[in-house]
Amino acid sequence: VSSLADDVAGGDRRALARAITLVESNRADHRAAARDLLAELLPRTGNAVRVGISGAPGAGKSTLIEALGVRIVDGGASLAVLAVDPSSSRTGGSILGDKTRMAELARRPEAFIRPSPSRGDLGGVARRTAEVLLLCEAAGFGVVLVETVGVGQSEVAVANVVDTFVLLVSGGGGDELQGMKRGIMELADIVAVTKADGDLAGPARRAAADYRHALHLLPPRHPAWEPVVVETSAITGAGLDELWEAVVTHRSRLASDGSLDVLRRQQSVGRFRTELFERVAERLRSNGGARFQEVEETVAAGRVVPSAAVDDLLDRLLPDT
Ligand SMILES: Nc1nc2c(ncn2[C@@H]2O[C@H](COP(=O)(O)OP(=O)(O)OP(=O)(O)O)[C@@H](O)[C@H]2O)c(=O)[nH]1
Numbered sequence: 001v002s003s004l005a006d007d008v009a010g011g012d013r014r015a016l017a018r019a020i021t022l023v024e025s026n027r028a029d030h031r032a033a034a035r036d037l038l039a040e041l042l043p044r045t046g047n048a049v050r051v052g053i054s055g056a057p058g059a060g061k062s063t064l065i066e067a068l069g070v071r072i073v074d075g076g077a078s079l080a081v082l083a084v085d086p087s088s089s090r091t092g093g094s095i096l097g098d099k100t101r102m103a104e105l106a107r108r109p110e111a112f113i114r115p116s117p118s119r120g121d122l123g124g125v126a127r128r129t130a131e132v133l134l135l136c137e138a139a140g141f142g143v144v145l146v147e148t149v150g151v152g153q154s155e156v157a158v159a160n161v162v163d164t165f166v167l168l169v170s171g172g173g174g175d176e177l178q179g180m181k182r183g184i185m186e187l188a189d190i191v192a193v194t195k196a197d198g199d200l201a202g203p204a205r206r207a208a209a210d211y212r213h214a215l216h217l218l219p220p221r222h223p224a225w226e227p228v229v230v231e232t233s234a235i236t237g238a239g240l241d242e243l244w245e246a247v248v249t250h251r252s253r254l255a256s257d258g259s260l261d262v263l264r265r266q267q268s269v270g271r272f273r274t275e276l277f278e279r280v281a282e283r284l285r286s287n288g289g290a291r292f293q294e295v296e297e298t299v300a301a302g303r304v305v306p307s308a309a310v311d312d313l314l315d316r317l318l319p320d321t
């Protein structure tokens with residue numbers, strides 16, 4: 001583990017890939033090794049610009065990341081791209097899609113692209129994403145972009161590990177705003193209306209105006225930042241500089257008034273609590289064993305109300321001290 005940590009810190013890509021595999025594994029011995037590895041690398045983390053890019057399936061995330069990513073590395077930064085896709089049924093296609101959609105970026109030595117396998121629950125996805133991001137920072141990447149498909153709560157998980165959250169919407173899908181959950185809009189520091197090219201340029205402009213209006217009605221996430229809407233096209237390159245400028249400005253505003261520290265502290269504590277509560281629940285279930293099932297049966301049969309069954313079980317398994 002110690003020599004793997006050294007290799008990761010030295011920027012060795014193959015070591016980084018192995019470290020990520022370790023962190024993503026569920027095997028108990030791998031988990032233990034991953035824990036040691038992260039502990040050793042932790043002092044080298046925290047320095048990247050962490051950006052989340054989320055949007056509906058097919059919104060244009062990968063294509064945008066490819067075009068934006070090439071600009072970022074052209075600008076002299078090193079870039080890691082992580083793809084998170086919790087909907088396992090789509091994973092195979094998505095990984096293939098990402099490989100081909102980011103072909104140019106994948107050839108650049110300053111870039112590292114890692115499609116994350118999306119086994120498991122949301123908590124697992126959140127933990128792995130956070131830890132893989134830390135590994136990329138320890139390996140020296142200046143920018144980490146996390147792509148996530150907005151299919152529910154995965155974007156919340158990703159918003160909890162990044163500094164700047166970009167919501168990507170497709171200019172063609174004018175009705176998207178109607179069905180969009182308020183909670184997702186509230187996460188957005190930046191909305192990028194993409195595919196603003198050709199026939200879609202007009203609809204994209206109208207969609208951008210709608211989003212500006214909608215964002216205006218929401219309470220701001222940070223006192224120092226009013227969410228912005230940019231129109232982009234991964235095909236013509238329009239708006240990409242503006243988008244990156246917005247990310248950099250957002251990030252430096254947060255850094256300069258101390259909100260970045262506050263945000264990251266809250267994120268760490270939030271992940272700690274989420275994981276703690278999930279794991280306590282798991283352990284209760286497995287330690288409860290047969291008793292757990294017995295109690296569930298009494299609830300199922302309508303003999304006890306759920307809250308009373310919980311009181312009873314908790315008193316026995318986790319007594320108040
Ligand atoms: N006209 C136009 N088409 C685009 C643009 N960006 C992406 N597309 C097209 O939109 C489709 C979906 O693009 P992707 O980048 O794979 O979208 P995604 O959001 O990553 O999709 P998933 O990862 O599957 O959720 C592809 O056919 C792209 O060629 C754009 O800026 N303009």
Ligand SMILES: [Mg+2]
Binds near residue numbers: 097
């Ligand atoms: Mg994609």
